[in-house]
Amino acid sequence: MKIKTLILTGALLLCISGICTAQEDSLAVAPKRALDSPVLNEDSEPYNPLAPAKAAFFSAILPGLGQAYNGQYWKIPIAYAGLGIGVYFYIDNDEKYNRYRDAYKSRLAGREDDEFFGSISTSRLIDAQELFQRNKEISILVTVGIYILNIVDANVTAHLQQFNVNEDLSLKPKMNYDVLTGKPNYGLSLNFNF
Template sequence: MISLCSFAQQPNIAKLTPLPADSVVKATQDTVKESRRARKRREELEAKAKEPIIFKDSTRLAIEAKTTKAWKRSALVPGWGQKTNGGLWWIKVPLIYGGLATTVVVFDFNNRYYKELLEELAFRTEFPNASYQNPDYQYASTQGLISAKDYARRNRDLMVLLTVGVYGLNIVEAYVDSMLKYRWNIGQKMGVKVTPTWMYAPNGTLAYTKLPVMGAKITLQLK
């Protein structure tokens, strides 16, 4: 005799196990966060697309090229930008090189003076019994030499700063002059007109008269 038995299939416990609550919350937050990023990116692209596109004509580009050319040339060679701008460049260029030459000469003088004082102080420190090494400093005290040495060093360092300042002023002047010449046009003619006029006296000694007094009116004309 044959008997048949059937068994019901056991459910897959691993497949039916629910996800932890933390994983669901994290996945939801990542989805929301990503959507916020996408929305922010989309808004930025839309705002950028709405901005008007400004096309510069050839005249404006040529003017901008002239203004940048002047200061760049002065940065390469002092005075070159002033020559490019024209005008009173024949006065500006000698002033620039005169200032640079002055600072270099004064720097060299103070540097040599500083080194001489250092040598004299080093000699007196090494040979305390000897009075001096350089005859020019035979009557100078050690403390006086130290003060003179510090003074020469300060002047030498100051000349370095002044040299950089003259060089930077050369670049700034070339840039400002080019801007005034090519961009900020206030007219080629400027006139001053002086005309007589009647004015009432201010509160003071003549206020009791209540009569106008003679004056002058100055008019500045820009054409």
Template sequence: MYKKLFILLLLAGLAVSAQAQTPDTAGVAKPADTLKVKKEPAKPRLAPSAVRDNFKNQPDTLHSPHKAVIRSLIIPGWGQLYNHKWWKVPIVYGGLGLIGSAIIFNQNYYSQFLTIAQYRRRGEQPSPGDKYYTEYQAFSTASDTFIENAVNSYRRNRDLAILGMLGGWGIQMIDAYIDAKFIHSYSMDDNLSFKVRPGLIGQPMYAGNFNTAFVPAIKVTFAF
């Protein structure tokens, strides 16, 4: 009997020992993570082309290229003043002034030789004191061909000078637009267009007796 009791006690002790050695995973708490890493939100990185596009499409609303063009259209040099380009104003007026003097010079001689040619066609002579009387006497020995060529030459030079005036006026408008767009803004659009086309201009009625009723010309068109 003692032998059986001893065996039972031995088996019970082994069972208790085995249960004590089994870890209790349910009751063991996980150790706290004492090292905390602060995570910052990732900053978006833009591609160089996207950055350039974003920068390009931000115009300066306080400085309008449209206003610069309109002011240069009304008064030459006004757009340059609007863009704070003071030093360009003397250049604008110097160039336009030279072209204007060429227009006046050729127009005066054109009117003079045209009057002489008209007197000769009618077979008349101006009376003393009439306009161009002195000039008529000065060219009294000149041939009719010489007078006609002089009329055509001065008319052509006058027309070219007028085209030069229009071209100079348009150039200072474009200059004002470009300064306003590139210096005071970050973008460039297609609102301004510049077209040059050949064409014909009808002669005035008092000059319609010559070889042709039309003279070649250049048409300049601005759109903004």
């Protein structure tokens, strides 16, 4: 009987000490991480929240500079080719517009010495001016659109370069069996490991 009492008392003391220890651990306050200390993985660089804004600013100042800042040098010729094509078509449509406008002004003045006299009527000169004016405006819109796309590309690329892609985030197919019917259930699981 003494041995049973000693064993029960020892077991009770172990349980009580285990509970007390668990309570001490649960009440312990973990120190907070400083806000300015970067979160580092083994293979990643510290997060720089100003990198996307800086890349967009560089691209706004000089097209292609944001791509150079991001290290994507192969995009620089594409940006300049797009801008160059837009400027080329604006200049070409402007020259054609001026030719048809000068011919129309010449006809309004009563002269018959313009380059289109005899081949194009006055109403067709007006239509041609409207066509080339519209093409000039479209060229301006395309050029501005490519310029804005250059800025957005630099910003998005800078954001995505800081995106954490490692093994802690995974998408895996998973197959479960239904316990009632015994048939498999197919699906995908998205796993986050913190």
